[in-house]
Amino acid sequence: MGRKGVCCCCAALRPRYKRLVDNIFPEDPKDGLVKADMEKLTFYAVSAPEKLDRIGAYLAERLSRDVVRHRYGYVLIAMEALDQLLMACHSQSIKPFVESFLHMVAKLLESGEPKLQVLGTNSFVKFANIEEDTPSYHRRYDFFVSRFSAMCHSCDHDPETQTEIRIAGIRGIQGVVRKTVNDELRATIWEPQHMDKIVPSLLFNMHKIEDIDSRIGPPSSPTGGEKEENPALLAENCFRELLGRATYGNMNNAVKPVFAHLDHHRLWDPNEFAVSCFKIIMYSIQAQYSHHVIQEILGHLDARKRDSPRVRAGIIQVLLEAVAIAAKGSIGPTVLEVFNTLLKHLRISVDFELGDRRSSAGSATFSTSSKESDERIVQNAIIQTIGFFGSNLPDYQRSEIMMFIMGKVPVLGTTSQSLDTSHLGDLGTRRIQIMLLRSLLMVTSGYKATTITNALPPPFLDPLLSPSLMEDSELRQLVLEILHNLIDRHDNRAKLRGIRIIPDVSDLKIKRDKISRQDVSFMKKHGQQLYRHIYLGCKEEDNVQKNFELLFTSLALTTIELANEEVVIDLIRLAIALQDIAIINEDNLPMFNRCGIMALVAAYLNFLSQMIAVPAFCQHVSKVIETRSLEASYFLPETIFKDKCNLPKSLEKHEKDLFFLTNKIAESLGGSGYSVERLSVPYVPQVTDEDRLSRRKSIVDTVSIQVDILPGNNTEDKIDNTEEITFEALKKAIDNNGLEEQEKEKRRLVIEKFQKAPFEEIAAQCETKVSF
Numbered sequence: 001m002g003r004k005g006v007c008c009c010c011a012a013l014r015p016r017y018k019r020l021v022d023n024i025f026p027e028d029p030k031d032g033l034v035k036a037d038m039e040k041l042t043f044y045a046v047s048a049p050e051k052l053d054r055i056g057a058y059l060a061e062r063l064s065r066d067v068v069r070h071r072y073g074y075v076l077i078a079m080e081a082l083d084q085l086l087m088a089c090h091s092q093s094i095k096p097f098v099e100s101f102l103h104m105v106a107k108l109l110e111s112g113e114p115k116l117q118v119l120g121t122n123s124f125v126k127f128a129n130i131e132e133d134t135p136s137y138h139r140r141y142d143f144f145v146s147r148f149s150a151m152c153h154s155c156d157h158d159p160e161t162q163t164e165i166r167i168a169g170i171r172g173i174q175g176v177v178r179k180t181v182n183d184e185l186r187a188t189i190w191e192p193q194h195m196d197k198i199v200p201s202l203l204f205n206m207h208k209i210e211d212i213d214s215r216i217g218p219p220s221s222p223t224g225g226e227k228e229e230n231p232a233l234l235a236e237n238c239f240r241e242l243l244g245r246a247t248y249g250n251m252n253n254a255v256k257p258v259f260a261h262l263d264h265h266r267l268w269d270p271n272e273f274a275v276s277c278f279k280i281i282m283y284s285i286q287a288q289y290s291h292h293v294i295q296e297i298l299g300h301l302d303a304r305k306r307d308s309p310r311v312r313a314g315i316i317q318v319l320l321e322a323v324a325i326a327a328k329g330s331i332g333p334t335v336l337e338v339f340n341t342l343l344k345h346l347r348i349s350v351d352f353e354l355g356d357r358r359s360s361a362g363s364a365t366f367s368t369s370s371k372e373s374d375e376r377i378v379q380n381a382i383i384q385t386i387g388f389f390g391s392n393l394p395d396y397q398r399s400e401i402m403m404f405i406m407g408k409v410p411v412l413g414t415t416s417q418s419l420d421t422s423h424l425g426d427l428g429t430r431r432i433q434i435m436l437l438r439s440l441l442m443v444t445s446g447y448k449a450t451t452i453t454n455a456l457p458p459p460f461l462d463p464l465l466s467p468s469l470m471e472d473s474e475l476r477q478l479v480l481e482i483l484h485n486l487i488d489r490h491d492n493r494a495k496l497r498g499i500r501i502i503p504d505v506s507d508l509k510i511k512r513d514k515i516s517r518q519d520v521s522f523m524k525k526h527g528q529q530l531y532r533h534i535y536l537g538c539k540e541e542d543n544v545q546k547n548f549e550l551l552f553t554s555l556a557l558t559t560i561e562l563a564n565e566e567v568v569i570d571l572i573r574l575a576i577a578l579q580d581i582a583i584i585n586e587d588n589l590p591m592f593n594r595c596g597i598m599a600l601v602a603a604y605l606n607f608l609s610q611m612i613a614v615p616a617f618c619q620h621v622s623k624v625i626e627t628r629s630l631e632a633s634y635f636l637p638e639t640i641f642k643d644k645c646n647l648p649k650s651l652e653k654h655e656k657d658l659f660f661l662t663n664k665i666a667e668s669l670g671g672s673g674y675s676v677e678r679l680s681v682p683y684v685p686q687v688t689d690e691d692r693l694s695r696r697k698s699i700v701d702t703v704s705i706q707v708d709i710l711p712g713n714n715t716e717d718k719i720d721n722t723e724e725i726t727f728e729a730l731k732k733a734i735d736n737n738g739l740e741e742q743e744k745e746k747r748r749l750v751i752e753k754f755q756k757a758p759f760e761e762i763a764a765q766c767e768t769k770v771s772f
Contacts, residue, residue, distance in 0.1 A: 017044065021058050021059060024081055025077055042084060055097065056097040056099075056100030060101075062078055066078065072116065079108070083123055101127065105144075108120030118164060122168075152173070152202070153166075173201065174234075177238065181245045198257075206232050206236055206277075239280060239284070240280060248289060256296065269314045270314070278297070298319070301315045301319065305345065313381045323385060335397060336404060342382050343405070346379060350431045353375035353379075354425070387443055390405075390443030395449070402440060402443055403459060405443065407463075409433055409469075410433060430475070433472075434474055440482055447485060448489050449486065449489065451516060461529065465532075465533045472542075477546055479533075484550070484557060501637065502607055520564055523567050527570060532685040534551055535574060535685050537551055538600065541593060543596065548599070548637075552603050552637075556604065559608055565675070569676065578600065579659060582594040582598050595645075600637070602637070619668070620661075635658060666679045
């Protein structure tokens with residue numbers, strides 16, 4: 001009798017490959033595979049590869065029978081034999097053998113025995129690591145994808161068994177990925193029906209273990225053995241490997257199931273796991289495909305625009321993290337699309353917020369809606385994303401984004417592509433303006449233009465300094481801070497923070513370069529716009545301490561970055577005009593504002609006198625400041641901006657020693673070579689077309705008219721004759737003095753143009769006039 005009770009005569013009649021297969025099985029399965037007979041079977045299979053398919057079929061037959069009979073010892077031996085044959089044979093005839101092998105693995109995976117499922121998975125992983133000489137295009141792995149995905153969701157009552165099966169499922173998916181992902185001609189797993197099973201299975205395990213870790217505490221760095229025993233780490237590694245192999249055509253199929261999983265399990269609020277997932281995605285994919293992921297996030301944000309504010313905020317936060325990683329590499333063509341979509345959702349959020357406010361106001365019991373505060377979270381997330389994305393772009397792209405955002409700011413009287421706020425009303429328009437300017441402030445942070453013209457081109461500067469952006473204290477603050485970001489090219493702003501009398505400016509170690517020709521040209525063309533904005537900004541009744549601090553910083557930065565001798569004279573004229581605002585008080589400003597303006601002028605002239613280092617000028621400024629500290633400390637920033645400051649009842653009775661005098665300044669500067677003729681001409685802000693369109697008070701009320709009552713136009717003369725200013729005098733000054741000043745300015749510009757403009761430009765202009 002032969003092994004297992006088979007008659008010797010019958011055994012001799014059996015085919016040789018069956019006899020060799022039978023011999024590898026011992027009488028007692030505990031003895032394991034008979035190694036000597038296994039070597040014979042392997043030699044036979046290698047020598048006669050055409051028999052491989054029959055060997056595989058017979059082994060599959062035996063294994064199926066043993067599985068049904070629960071003879072698991074022989075099942076283990078059969079799978080070990082199959083593994084060894086698979087590793088040893090690499091010929092064209094292995095294809096039919098592989099089919100038998102996969103059939104046996106499927107049998108094991110279908111069984112309800114966890115040990116057999118793990119055994120089948122291990123065999124499949126070994127097979128997946130074998131590189132076949134030629135691909136098999138007809139072979140499909142649909143069953144294995146489905147089965148391994150189901151194993152990833154195992155809910156066995158025994159925790160150890162559950163973890164073991166889940167790990168097996170993840171390793172099986174990893175094997176399928178490695179076996180199929182590299183050959184584009186083969187039926188691959190990138191099809192949506194496969195990705196919709198694989199990706200959620202991996203995310204499920206990543207999230208489940210993360211929940212446990214979050215309760216226990218931060219996990220320690222895993223060792224190699226722990227990685228194999230931890231489903232979360234194994235799933236994450238598999239997920240990274242899958243994404244790393246994704247190409248241009250199948251990237252979207254791999255990312256879309258992530259959104260479906262996060263939506264289904266409501267993982268956008270809180271969104272820690274969503275952020276973690278997309279960080280893995282962004283770091284795993286090839287850099288040139290980053291914009292695909294960003295486009296998918298933007299598309300999902302559009303699809304969920306009616307969801308709760310916290311869900312939208314969670315998606316935007318994920319976008320921020322993705323953009324932060326993508327900004328370091330390739331952004332692709334989606335830069336403007338990102339900003340356009342975010343600005344659209346900013347408008348939608350404001351619309352929702354105002355709608356909630358109106359509905360709350362209409363109810364009997366008015367209370368601030370929690371949804372309204374949630375919308376603020378959405379808006380802040382959008383602003384953060386815009387700012388972070390913009391600040392990480394190269395300078396040439398950042399300037400385009402600055403123009404793009406500024407073009408979206410609703411500005412009265414312009415026909416730009418601004419966001420439609422017609423249905424939001426004044427409150428909604430103001431909210432949009434504030435948030436867009438906050439976004440712009442973040443984008444301009446750290447921007448260093450080579451010339452001021454590049455930082456403040458006319459299409460950007462004009463709407464930024466628009467009168468309609470001066471109607472609100474917060475808007476004015478944002479505009480000034482944006483100007484600071486763009487003007488300050490040597491990082492001096494932090495040294496100038498806070499309005500104060502600086503004892504020694506040299507201690508600040510101000511950094512500055514020689515004023516370039518381009519900057520000089522910019523100030524000749526646009527300096528009056530900057531002066532005008534500062535002048536009108538000082539006259540606003542709702543100014544607070546921060547406004548005065550920012551106005552001081554604006555004047556100081558302009559002095560550092562853009563001031564030549566001509567600009568210095570203009571800035572002194574502006575400072576004296578500001579002082580006149582406080583003294584004459586045509587606009588009926590509150591006493592705090594008037595004293596604040598006086599303090600601003602004192603702080604700035606103190607700074608300016610030390611910067612240009614003219615001893616006589618410094619002496620005059622120091623003397624006035626010293627007199628104020630003794631007799632009228634409320635004219636100094638250290639006093640007026642204290643919480644409790646006693647304000648004067650009027651300024652008319654103050655002595656002229658408390659004020660900066662034009663004639664004294666002219667004398668001091670004239671002795672140092674400055675051209676001081678223009679100091680005798682009072683500063684009058686330009687009148688623009690926007691003033692006529694603005695909803696603010698008329699330009700007659702807004703623009704201060706400097707009335708030259710007595711020769712010399714000295715400040716002390718104005719103080720003595722304040723009571724002579726009547727309606728008739730103002731009317732006469734508007735009709736005569738204002739027109740005269742405009743004519744003088746026009747003549748000066750014409751002369752300057754003929755002196756400095758290129759000959760070709762002048763000739764072309766003359767030819768144009770002659771042709772008409």
